[in-house]
Amino acid sequence: MSRSSYSFNRAGGRNAAMPFQKYRPFQPIDLPDRQWPSRTITKAPRWCSVDLRDGNQALIDPMRPEEKLRFWNLLLSLGLEEIEVGFPAASQTDFDFVRKIITENRIPEAVTIQVLCQAREELTSTLQRRVVFGKSRQEIIDLALEGVELVKREVARIPETEVILEYSPESFTGTELDFAVEVCSAVAQAWGVGPDRHMIINLPATVEMATPNIYADQIEWFCRNLPERPYVAVSLHTHNDRGTGIAASELGLLAGADRVEGTLFGNGERTGNADLVTLAMNMFSQGVDPEIDLSDMRHVRSVVESCNKLPVHERHPYAGDLVFTAFSGSHQDAIRKGMNQVQEDLWEVPYLPIDPADVGGHYRETVRVNSQSGKGGVAFVLENHFELSLPRTLLVEFAKVVQGVTDERGGELRASDIRGVFDRTYLEVEGPYQLDRYSLEQHTLDDGSEGTRCQVSLLVSGQALSSEGEGNGPIEAFVHAVERAINERFAVDHYHEQSESSGSGASALCIVGLKDSEGGLTWGAGSSRNTVTASFEAVLAGLNRRWKEG
Numbered sequence: 001m002s003r004s005s006y007s008f009n010r011a012g013g014r015n016a017a018m019p020f021q022k023y024r025p026f027q028p029i030d031l032p033d034r035q036w037p038s039r040t041i042t043k044a045p046r047w048c049s050v051d052l053r054d055g056n057q058a059l060i061d062p063m064r065p066e067e068k069l070r071f072w073n074l075l076l077s078l079g080l081e082e083i084e085v086g087f088p089a090a091s092q093t094d095f096d097f098v099r100k101i102i103t104e105n106r107i108p109e110a111v112t113i114q115v116l117c118q119a120r121e122e123l124t125s126t127l128q129r130r131v132v133f134g135k136s137r138q139e140i141i142d143l144a145l146e147g148v149e150l151v152k153r154e155v156a157r158i159p160e161t162e163v164i165l166e167y168s169p170e171s172f173t174g175t176e177l178d179f180a181v182e183v184c185s186a187v188a189q190a191w192g193v194g195p196d197r198h199m200i201i202n203l204p205a206t207v208e209m210a211t212p213n214i215y216a217d218q219i220e221w222f223c224r225n226l227p228e229r230p231y232v233a234v235s236l237h238t239h240n241d242r243g244t245g246i247a248a249s250e251l252g253l254l255a256g257a258d259r260v261e262g263t264l265f266g267n268g269e270r271t272g273n274a275d276l277v278t279l280a281m282n283m284f285s286q287g288v289d290p291e292i293d294l295s296d297m298r299h300v301r302s303v304v305e306s307c308n309k310l311p312v313h314e315r316h317p318y319a320g321d322l323v324f325t326a327f328s329g330s331h332q333d334a335i336r337k338g339m340n341q342v343q344e345d346l347w348e349v350p351y352l353p354i355d356p357a358d359v360g361g362h363y364r365e366t367v368r369v370n371s372q373s374g375k376g377g378v379a380f381v382l383e384n385h386f387e388l389s390l391p392r393t394l395l396v397e398f399a400k401v402v403q404g405v406t407d408e409r410g411g412e413l414r415a416s417d418i419r420g421v422f423d424r425t426y427l428e429v430e431g432p433y434q435l436d437r438y439s440l441e442q443h444t445l446d447d448g449s450e451g452t453r454c455q456v457s458l459l460v461s462g463q464a465l466s467s468e469g470e471g472n473g474p475i476e477a478f479v480h481a482v483e484r485a486i487n488e489r490f491a492v493d494h495y496h497e498q499s500e501s502s503g504s505g506a507s508a509l510c511i512v513g514l515k516d517s518e519g520g521l522t523w524g525a526g527s528s529r530n531t532v533t534a535s536f537e538a539v540l541a542g543l544n545r546r547w548k549e550g
Helices: 051-057 065-077 092-103 126-133 137-155 177-191 212-225 245-254 276-285 297-308 329-341 375-386 392-409 415-427 474-486 531-548
Strands: 006-008 014-016 046-049 082-086 112-115 199-205 232-238 259-262 433-444 450-460 463-471 490-499 508-516 521-528
Touching: 046 232, 046 276, 051 065, 051 082, 065 082, 065 092, 065 297, 082 092, 092 112, 137 177, 177 199, 177 212, 199 212, 199 245, 199 259, 212 232, 212 245, 232 245, 245 259, 245 276, 259 276, 329 375, 375 392, 375 415, 392 415, 392 508, 392 521, 415 521, 415 531, 433 474, 433 531, 450 474, 463 474, 474 490, 474 531, 490 521, 490 531, 508 531, 521 531
Parallel strands: 046 082, 046 259, 082 112, 199 232, 232 259
Antiparallel strands: 006 014, 433 450, 450 463, 490 508, 508 521
16 A cells, blocks of 8 residues: 555544545443443353354355254253254255254253244344335334234144244344334234243344444343333344454343343354353353353364364364463463462462363363473473473573574474473483493491492493492482592582382483582483482483583
């Protein structure tokens, strides 16, 4: 775009040459005593999945019968009790699927199916009346009542079936509120609502037109002013054109709605419907039972992706592959510290709003290492994948080694990669010093105390050297023997030992920090089924590292 395509305002800002003046701002609702801002969500709404109809109509390749059936079974397994199963008049596939689940008795007793039927979708917004229908307000009301009478006549033919009417003034958010109430009240009266005859009035943000607080004001105003409110379930059906469909639904519930329609991962026309997974898990994270079982999130996502042929984004809230993953060093450090202090009955871990295990994940997946990571991430991976807890000084050193590898290679280091770097750096160290054999015996020291004598045979640059040393224990005795053999002074300043496995194949991993005569510290590690052998190998690994580093 050329420079001449931009204009500059007095403050020095730059406005792209876009005709924003052609769009009319949405006017606020006159509701000075609004109540929803001071409320909280304390219970789950009535959920209605519209994946099989609304979501299906938004697919490039609509679901085939076997895919719809698989999706239907998934919805049942999650505990959903209101499911929109199709638009039977729209296609033979939809008609056949609805008949299949009815005739094969696949609808559980507690589940209510919902269909979009051919009683006409009545459009009530100012724009729809003017552009689409060319009708007055009264003519629109008359059209709606004609639809109700048609439904009543058809319902009379199936007296053994309980039928609930749902009326949806499409484009509710673009309709005058007084007219929305007028037409919905007329429909409710025509249906004959009362204590024993309820209905659903669905108030959609068919196209998201304003900020979520405006939608909440509209819902609260409607709920206050609908005369038949006690006998009506007010339902929400938000879309995501402004990217705030979730927020609009949550605020709509605060404003008095009883029910939410949406799809599991927000699939729908344009930018999608309300995301039921995110809505439910948002409640869950606040200690509210969402009454939807999402404990196996990977399975849920797998079925939806397979049936919809659309991927769930890696950063999708609660369900994405990377949603609980931290690469940032500061985040990793905070997560590690939080995990070490988490209480059994209360989850409070920085950067993790819920326990990944609650949706079938694992805490080990929360931290992954790349060039953006730090010592906290490295420590977390070693501790949680290998139960290896490094001394802080060694951790700081090793984190720099890992940083160098990630900078050179790019991308992510898996847990096995990080362990491999550790082993190559500290355990599998090539150098002149190798352990040939040793023997230990109890020995009385010069001060009369009981100690250990170590006789050792070393290979130094391939040459065999024998030596012996004494000390309070095997490691000290071995160090003194090695000092004599190579004519160098050093001491074990840090020592760490842990089991690497269990059972007959158990091995020990020993880590030592060697301090030389000038105060320098060099780390080495050794592994063996014999703990003493592992510690001796660790000492020699440290010496080999010191030799390599000059």
